[in-house]
Amino acid sequence: MRQEVRSLDPLDSPGLLRARSSGAGLGTALSATLKRDLLMVTRRPGDALTPLMFFAMVITLFPLGISPDADQLALIAPGILWVAALLAALLSLDGLFRTDHDDGTLEQLMLTPHPLPLLVIAKVAVHWLVTGVPLALLAPLLGLMLSLPEGSYLVLSASVALGSACISLIGAIGAALTVGLARGGMLLALIVLPLFMPVLIFGSGAIVAVIEGGAWLAHLAILGAFLCVALMLAPWAIAASLRVSLHD
Amino acid sequence: MSLSLEARQLACERDGRWLFRGLDLTLNAGDVMRIEGPNGSGKTTLLKVLCGQIVDVEGEVLWQGEPLRRVRSELLANLLYLGHGAGVKAHLSALENLRWYQAISGDQVSSRDCELALARVGLVGFEEVPAIQLSAGQQRRIALARLHLTPRLLWVLDEPFIAIDAEGVAALEQLLAEHARRGGAVLVTTHHALERIEGLRSLRLAGEVAAA
Structure with missing residues (x-):
C-alpha cells in the first residue's frame, strides 16, 4: 500500500493518477494530531496557563471571603477545590474546537477517511494533558492553603486527575455542539455543568471519605467507571455533535 | 479504475429558498468543471453536498456508481478539498x-x-x-x-484564487489543466475566467424562489 502511494507522488512521477483505497494510516493521523495540538500549546503557553491561574485565584478568594480559620476552611476545602477545578476546566473547554473551526482545519480533519470519533479522542487527550493533569498537580498545593487535613493530598490529586478526564470527554460534547455559535461559551456552561454533577459528587466525596476514614477507594472506583463509560460513548457523541454544528 | 462522480436530481432548500432543484451532474476523469453563480446561490453548499459533508438534501450522489452514503470513506480517500x-x-x-x-x-x-x-x-x-x-x-x-x-483523483476547490497574485493564478490554472490531463477531475468555484483550461465545463446556479 505504502509503496503504491509513493509511486503516485506527483513530485516523483508525472504518471496517471489512480484511485486509492481507504483505511491506511489511522495511527499516523492520530499521533500527528496529538503532536500538532501539543506543539500549538508550546507556541501559545498562555492558553494553557489561564485555567491554572484561574484555579489558583478562585481558591485564594475563599480564605479572604469566609475566614482564615483553619478548622472552618478544612471543612469546606474538598468541595471548594473540586468546584474551582471544575470551573477552571470548563473555562478552557470553549476553545477546544473553536480555533480549529475558525481556521478551517476542523473541516479538513472531518474530511479524512478515518473515523472521526477516534480522531477527536486525540484532541480530547491533549485537552486533558494540558488542563486536567496540571490541575491535579496544582490541587494539593492549594489544598495546603485551605488547611486540608494531612493524608488526603494523594487522593485529592487522583480524584482530580480521574474526574478531569471525564470532564474533558463530556465537556467536549458541549464544545462540539456550540462550536458554530459566535458566543457559545455561556451556552456551553449551561449544557455541560449539569452533566458534571456526578463527577463532582464522587470527586469531592473521595476526599471527604479519606478525611473521615471512609471507603475513599470506592469513590475513586466509581470515577474510574464514569471515565470508562465516557470513553466508550463520548467520542461518538462528540463526532455527531461536530457534524450537526458544521453541516446543519 | 477511472473516476466518476454523479449527481441525480439534487435539490437543496435553505430557509424557504431552493438553492438548486433537479440538478443533474456528471464528472468524469479529465473534467474541469466550474460552478458559477451569484453570491449566495449555493456554490459552496453544492460542493459540500458532492463530497458528502452535507447529507440532508434530496436526490442522490454516486461515487464510482455507488451511492455516496455507502462509499463515503472511499470518496474521502480520493478527495482533496480546499474550503473557504x-x-x-x-x-x-x-x-x-x-x-x-x-x-x-x-x-x-x-x-x-x-x-x-x-x-x-x-x-x-x-x-x-x-x-x-x-x-x-x-x-x-x-x-x-x-x-x-x-x-488525489478529485479536487474540490472553493474559491482557490482568493488573495493569489496574477502569476499564481496562471500557475494554478496550469496545474488544474495538468491534473485533468493526468486523469483527475476538478470541481471549482471561482469568478476567474479560467481561460487557460481547454474543454472547461460550466454549471450555473441561478437560484430560484421556492413555491410557497
Missing part, C-alpha cells in the same frame, strides 16, 4: 502545517516532499516561518501546496 478557510494553523510553520496534512491523509510523512511542494508554490525561504507572520496570499499558498503534495 485556508486550513492553515497560524502558529505553526508552513512545513509543520503540511506535515500534519500528510499524516492525516495517510501518506508517508516526508519533510523533503513538503519542502518541494512549498518550493512549487513559491514559498522557498518561508518553510520555518509561523504562518501568522505570512501574508494572506502566502497562507493561501500553503494550502495550495497540498495540491502538489498529496495525489
Whole structure:
C-alpha cells in the first residue's frame, strides 16, 4: 500500500493518477494530531496557563471571603477545590474546537477517511494533558492553603486527575455542539455543568471519605467507571455533535 | 479504475429558498468543471453536498456508481478539498502545517516532499516561518501546496484564487489543466475566467424562489 502511494507522488512521477483505497494510516493521523495540538500549546503557553491561574485565584478568594480559620476552611476545602477545578476546566473547554473551526482545519480533519470519533479522542487527550493533569498537580498545593487535613493530598490529586478526564470527554460534547455559535461559551456552561454533577459528587466525596476514614477507594472506583463509560460513548457523541454544528 | 462522480436530481432548500432543484451532474476523469453563480446561490453548499459533508438534501450522489452514503470513506480517500478557510494553523510553520496534512491523509510523512511542494508554490525561504507572520496570499499558498503534495483523483476547490497574485493564478490554472490531463477531475468555484483550461465545463446556479 505504502509503496503504491509513493509511486503516485506527483513530485516523483508525472504518471496517471489512480484511485486509492481507504483505511491506511489511522495511527499516523492520530499521533500527528496529538503532536500538532501539543506543539500549538508550546507556541501559545498562555492558553494553557489561564485555567491554572484561574484555579489558583478562585481558591485564594475563599480564605479572604469566609475566614482564615483553619478548622472552618478544612471543612469546606474538598468541595471548594473540586468546584474551582471544575470551573477552571470548563473555562478552557470553549476553545477546544473553536480555533480549529475558525481556521478551517476542523473541516479538513472531518474530511479524512478515518473515523472521526477516534480522531477527536486525540484532541480530547491533549485537552486533558494540558488542563486536567496540571490541575491535579496544582490541587494539593492549594489544598495546603485551605488547611486540608494531612493524608488526603494523594487522593485529592487522583480524584482530580480521574474526574478531569471525564470532564474533558463530556465537556467536549458541549464544545462540539456550540462550536458554530459566535458566543457559545455561556451556552456551553449551561449544557455541560449539569452533566458534571456526578463527577463532582464522587470527586469531592473521595476526599471527604479519606478525611473521615471512609471507603475513599470506592469513590475513586466509581470515577474510574464514569471515565470508562465516557470513553466508550463520548467520542461518538462528540463526532455527531461536530457534524450537526458544521453541516446543519 | 477511472473516476466518476454523479449527481441525480439534487435539490437543496435553505430557509424557504431552493438553492438548486433537479440538478443533474456528471464528472468524469479529465473534467474541469466550474460552478458559477451569484453570491449566495449555493456554490459552496453544492460542493459540500458532492463530497458528502452535507447529507440532508434530496436526490442522490454516486461515487464510482455507488451511492455516496455507502462509499463515503472511499470518496474521502480520493478527495482533496480546499474550503473557504485556508486550513492553515497560524502558529505553526508552513512545513509543520503540511506535515500534519500528510499524516492525516495517510501518506508517508516526508519533510523533503513538503519542502518541494512549498518550493512549487513559491514559498522557498518561508518553510520555518509561523504562518501568522505570512501574508494572506502566502497562507493561501500553503494550502495550495497540498495540491502538489498529496495525489488525489478529485479536487474540490472553493474559491482557490482568493488573495493569489496574477502569476499564481496562471500557475494554478496550469496545474488544474495538468491534473485533468493526468486523469483527475476538478470541481471549482471561482469568478476567474479560467481561460487557460481547454474543454472547461460550466454549471450555473441561478437560484430560484421556492413555491410557497
